[in-house]
Amino acid sequence: MKILVGFSRIFVGILFIISGFVKLNxxxxxxxxxQEYFSAQVLNLEFLIPFSLVLAIILVVFELVLGIMLLIGYLPKFTTWSLLVMIVFFTFLTFYSAYFNKVTDCGCFGDAMPLTPWQSFTKDVVLLLLILILFLNREYITPFLAKASHRWIIFLAFMLCFTFAYYVLMHLPLIDFRPYKVGNNIQEQMTEPEGAPKDEYEYQWKFNRGGEEVVLKNSGTFPQVDGEFVGVETKLVKQGATPAINDFQLEKDGEDVTMEILDEEKLLMIVAYNLRNTEWDGYPAVKSLSEEAAAKGYRVVGLTSSGTEAQESLKNKFGLDFEFYQADETLLKTIVRSNPGILTLRRGTITQKKHWFDAEDIKL
Incomplete structure (x- = not known):
């Protein structure tokens, strides 16, 4: 039992630290x-949506620090109770999402390791079993390092976590796990790699043979059989590879201008996913940068999900001299974690990406 507790302690502790750090990044x-979980379609807790960022920071910091507390053996009763409550809640949440197909990715490891709903649920069940072992045998969780140092370690961990959270909010994630990271070419990310596995389907061919229904299954070839053809049903049996980017589409007045913009040799892209809650403090810097870029031969474009009226209002308020193009809000949130955010591209390759707070760091 000591060995089992020791293994569970190390495995759970490290996993909570990694999971917490990836989300804190x-x-x-x-x-x-x-916000997706709080929506009316999932848990119907829309009153919590305005507090989602605060809750996100508190949850991930607590998750990471719990992992440290478990590893050093600090307050075993509080630690194991907290771990149990947290994992029971998330096991229910991932089961609910998987069973009712509500959320396609739980976000347990952020964009670093996307998991399907059932993978997330399986992971949580394994963690629940390991945490139950720790909860029922907490007497075997012996302190590591001097007890007098534990409070200082936990205090330091909290301070470092909140400092790190503040840094990435005022700049951008330290590690970018998304397909829109600097160095990636968007057109290449929109195509499947050569030789990538394709979707595999099972075809169920139905025939009427002498008043009896006959069903034949194969991978797609029309069967050569006697009888009257009734119909065919297809079933996906194996998911093939999909492009890393499959939703990048830009429109202007209903016209698709995606490739026209991505083919630009010198492009400055201002991304503001929603102009209703964009950060006004960023636009003086955006205006100055856009004017400098235009003078140096860049094409300057804005991307937003907001309508024409909001676009014109923003342009008039700050004297912006560039056009906005329409794009999906989720897409724009994925491209850059800033509203507004700034990118430079060269024929579809992202060369720079900055938070508006760091607009002066953009090199033109």
Whole structure:
């Protein structure tokens, strides 16, 4: 039992630290996931949506610090109770999402390791079993390092976590796990790699043979059989590879201008996913940068999900001299965790990406 507790302690502790750090690296991304859970279509807790970012930071910091507390053996009763309550809640949540197909990715490991709903639920069941072992045998959780140092370690962990969260919110995630990271070419990310596995389907061919229904299954070839053809049903049996980017589409007045913009040799892209709650403090810097870019031969475009009226209002308020194009809000949130955010591209390759707070760091 001591060996089992020791293994569970190390495994659970490290997993909670990794999971917490990945989400702390991108608290805005986790807050978007919480908003999805709080929506009317899932848990119907829409009154919590305005607090999603605060809740996201508190949850991931607590998750990470709990992992540290478990590893050093600090307050075993409080730690195991907290772990149990947390894992029971998330096991219910992932089961609910998987069974009712409500949320396609739980966000447990952010964009670093996307998991399907059933994978997330399976992971939580394994964690629940390991945490139950720890909860029922907490007497074997012996302190590591001097007890007098535990409070200082936990205090330091909290301070470092909140400092790190503040840094990535005021700049951008330290590690970018999304397909829109600097160096990636968007057109390449929109195509499947050569030789990538394709979707595999099972075809169920139905025939009427002498008044009896006959069903033949194969991978797609029309069967050569006697009888009257009734119909065919297809079933996906194996998911093939999908492009990393499959929703990048830009429109202007209903016209698709995606490739026209991505083919630009010098492009400055201002991304503001929603102009109703964009950060006004960023636009003086955006205006100055856009004017400098235009003078140096850049095409400057804005991307937003907001309508024409909101676009014109923003342009008039700050004297912006560039056009906005329509795009999906979720897409724009994925591209950059800032509202507004700034990117430079060269024929579809992202060369720079900055929070508006760091607009002066953009090199033109």
């Amino acid at each position: 991108d608290p805005l991304g986790f807050s978007y996931k919480l």
